[in-house]
Amino acid sequence: MTIKAAIIEKHYRIGEFAAKTGLSGPTLRYYEKEGLVKPHRSDNGLRYYTDADADWIKFLLHLKGTGMTIEQLKQYVTWRAEGDATITKRLQLLKNVRRGFLQEFEELQHSMTILTDKIDWYQGKVDGHISDNEDFANYLASLNHEE
Amino acid sequence: MTIKAAIIEKHYRIGEFAAKTGLSGPTLRYYEKEGLVKPHRSDNGLRYYTDADADWIKFLLHLKGTGMTIEQLKQYVTWRAEGDATITKRLQLLKNVRRGFLQEFEELQHSMTILTDKIDWYQGKVDGHISDNEDFANYLASLNHEE
DNA sequence: ACATTAGTTAAAGCCGACTTTAACTCATAG
DNA sequence: CTATGAGTTAAAGTCGGCTTTAACTAATGT
Numbered sequence: 397m398t399i400k401a402a403i404i405e406k407h408y409r410i411g412e413f414a415a416k417t418g419l420s421g422p423t424l425r426y427y428e429k430e431g432l433v434k435p436h437r438s439d440n441g442l443r444y445y446t447d448a449d450a451d452w453i454k455f456l457l458h459l460k461g462t463g464m465t466i467e468q469l470k471q472y473v474t475w476r477a478e479g480d481a482t483i484t485k486r487l488q489l490l491k492n493v494r495r496g497f498l499q500e501f502e503e504l505q506h507s508m509t510i511l512t513d514k515i516d517w518y519q520g521k522v523d524g525h526i527s528d529n530e531d532f533a534n535y536l537a538s539l540n541h542e543e
Numbered sequence: 544m545t546i547k548a549a550i551i552e553k554h555y556r557i558g559e560f561a562a563k564t565g566l567s568g569p570t571l572r573y574y575e576k577e578g579l580v581k582p583h584r585s586d587n588g589l590r591y592y593t594d595a596d597a598d599w600i601k602f603l604l605h606l607k608g609t610g611m612t613i614e615q616l617k618q619y620v621t622w623r624a625e626g627d628a629t630i631t632k633r634l635q636l637l638k639n640v641r642r643g644f645l646q647e648f649e650e651l652q653h654s655m656t657i658l659t660d661k662i663d664w665y666q667g668k669v670d671g672h673i674s675d676n677e678d679f680a681n682y683l684a685s686l687n688h689e690e
Numbered sequence: 691a692c693a694t695t696a697g698t699t700a701a702a703g704c705c706g707a708c709t710t711t712a713a714c715t716c717a718t719a720g
Numbered sequence: 721c722t723a724t725g726a727g728t729t730a731a732a733g734t735c736g737g738c739t740t741t742a743a744c745t746a747a748t749g750t
Binding site: 556568 | 698
């Protein structure tokens with residue numbers, strides 16, 4: 397006797413799916429118009445999305461979070477639709493994205509250092525253990541921090 | 544005999560200053576209109592900037608780099624112009640900025656992890672040590688990485 | 691003296707990424 | 721059967737952060 401699991405794929409209509417993904421309905425329609433996501437349609441013509449679509453949106457948002465624009469995402473999606481022949485292209489694109497992101501990341505870390513230094517400097521002024529005439533440039537220099 | 548160093552403060556006109564700061568001339572004028580920077584004027588009416596202005600711009604760009612908007616920067620500048628009475632306000636503002644930035648930073652790190660996992664997964668497919676039917680969700684699960 | 695390059699202003703334009711509007715249809719509880 | 725809430729479309733609007741344009745004046749090299 398064969399056991400056959402009847403896995404019923406859950407259908408999410410746009411409102412529920414919007415809540416699930418954190419995007420708005422209009423944003424989902426916008427992404428669809430840009431070709432980033434392809435929801436399905438039930439017989440009555442209403443969109444529905446699945447858990448697989450949710451996974452895809454999550455991944456998409458991570459890529460977006462690394463600084464990819466909608467245009468770049470479209471390119472990725474286009475290649476994805478073309479199948480395995482474009483895997484190296486996609487790999488190369490993602491590597492380029494990572495390179496840019498790492499660079500940006502270092503700048504963010506530097507800005508973070510400067511921000512923290514400034515906070516410490518203000519705190520020192522408030523607490524009175526940095527003298528009134530010590531300016532921020534000197535303070536940075538004393539920490540060997542640039543800019 | 545008193546030695547008096549005649550320190551001549553270098554004046555940068557907008558073009559030179561733009562090159563120095565990496566901003567464009569129009570952007571410098573825009574920042575001025577928004578009250579973020581106050582260049583000086585020579586007798587002929589032309590703007591000039593100093594090294595102190597450059598330091599200020601650099602700091603401003605770091606704040607901007609942490610996600611502060613022009614409006615928030617304006618608030619900071621306004622308080623700065625009001626003098627020491629607003630130091631605690633500025634300190635509080637910068638601490639809030641840091642809190643938001645740290646949060647954003649963690650999300651960026653997570654996106655980075657997912658991006659790298661995807662790159663490794665593609666690389667595995669290309670190199671043939673990840674089987675054709677291993678999907679990315681499984682691969683993430685195997686790494687104990689979420690989403 | 692004059693051509694070229696740099697600076698001046700106010701106002702309009704642009705771009706990406708959505709959001710809002712308008713005018714409509716569909717779904718469903720009472 | 722009808723009120724209400726959700727979904728449909730295409731098109732226009734918004735917003736932040738500049739950039740471009742237009743019409744002009746100032747500075748500088750030959």
